[in-house]
Amino acid sequence: MAPPATVAPLFEPIQLGPLTLRNRIFMSALTRNRSVPTNVPNAVNLEYYQQRAKSAGLIITEGVLISQQGSEWPHAPGIWSKEQVAAWKKITDAVHKEGSFIYAQLWHLGRVSHPDAPEQKAAGVPVYAPSSNRCTRWKVQIPSGPPWICYGEYLSELIALHQLTYIQPTAIDDPTTLLDLFEKAAENAKEAGFDGVELHGANGYLIHQFLDSTSNTRTDSWGGSVANRAKFGLLALERLIKVFGKDRVSVKLTPCGGYNDMGMPLDETLETYSYFISEADKLGIVYIDLVRYSDALDPILDGKKRAIQHDVIDSYASLIKHAKVFSNSGWTPEEAAAGVKDGQVEGIFFGMLWINHPDVASRLEHEKPLDQSD
Structure with a gap:
């Protein structure tokens, strides 16, 4: 039985480096x-x-934490220890047995690491960031009592609405020490059997913080010009390529900003991301995930939203000459299929649909509803 015509382009196999993806x-x-x-x-x-x-x-x-220091909430998984590597190996084996592939998203939170998170305290080091300027965000409450399972499921316990917190980070003296953490995490991910790695360059975390001039106010070779601000992320990609090879390395980007107190003026955003995307593409990485604007990722902080809304596909996709162009955020299956068909993008990441339905692709293929009815 063929999938419905409205979503059929999503079921065309695609070659991703050495991997043949079934949809x-x-x-x-x-x-x-x-x-x-x-x-x-x-x-x-x-x-x-x-x-x-x-x-x-x-x-x-x-997001897989590359170090104990880079934590925000309790119970997020890491990949800095042998015990974690062994546990991830069981997961990658299970995914492969089902005929799919899995990339590890390597994650360091930088200035939004929660100072009160147990892992941050256990690390015994400051909250590191490119610069020491503070980050404004919703107050995250570390709950007491029984272990909590899912950030989204317990939102009312974690976020005191209308209460803001201000995190004051410590500027990292030598950013190459953080690059070492990314490289070691990639080595561990490879040992754990992952098919590749995605550098988390989005949502106001460490890579994004180096890129954005509002969070990176350094005056040395790691800040100031577009090329200097892009350097950390590009070197991080080079470290991952060193371990996995360029055809198994990727990056996720949110040019619109918003989340975690991020966002440059539009002209600076376009200049910065055009440069970074062009240079990342020259490295030969396998895909670049361009995340569209999302109202959910643009909270009101100090009375205003921070995102710089613009069409990220129209603005940046044409700059990508070698990597696959993937996208994320708010795509309906039908819109995604149309985007693939007309060549806008080559694949789409869905998020919330996978939370509700472990069988999203199967449901689309067999025209089952995307709700909780069956």
Whole structure:
């Protein structure tokens, strides 16, 4: 039985480096905070990924912390220890058994690491960032009592609405020490059996913080000009390529900003991301995920939204000459299929749909509803 014509382009196989993906319906990184009681993936994580591997063309893990220092919430998984590597190996084996592929999204939070998070305290080091200027964000409450399972499921417990917190980070003296962490994390991801890695360059985390002039106010060779601000992210990609090879390395970007107190003026945004995307593409990485504007990722902070709304596909996709152009955020299946058909994009990451339905691709193929009815 052929898939419905409205979504048929999503079921065309695609070559991603050495991998042949069975469809273009990909699973975006979704932070679930289920690695209880510590930061080591467990049986719940295993079941979660195995269920979704039955139909996804490609899975990107939830953000995987590259060090104990770079944490924000309890129970997010890491990849800095042998125990974590062994636990992830069980997950990658299960995903492969179901016929899918899985990339690790390598994540360091920089200035939005929560000072009160247990892992941040246990690390015994400051909250590091490119610069020491503070970050404004919603107040995240670290709950007491029984371990909590999922950030989204317990939102009312975690966020005190209308209360802001101001995180004051410490400027990192030598950013290459953070690049070393990315390289080691890639080595661990390879040992754990991941098919590749995605550099988390989005949502106001460390890579994004170096790119954005509002969070990076350095006056040395790591800040100031567009090329200097782009350097950290590009060198991070080079470190990942060193381990995995360029055809298994990718990056996720949110040029519109907004989330975690990010956003430059439009002209500076266009100049910065045009440069970074062009240079990243020259490295030969396998895909670039361009995340569209999302109102959900543009909270009101100090009475205003921060995002710089613009069409990220129209603005940047034409700059990508070698990598696959993937996208994320708010795509309906029908819109995604049309985007693939007309050549706007080559594959789409869905997020929320995979939370509700472990079998998104199968449902689309067999015209089952995307709700909780069956």
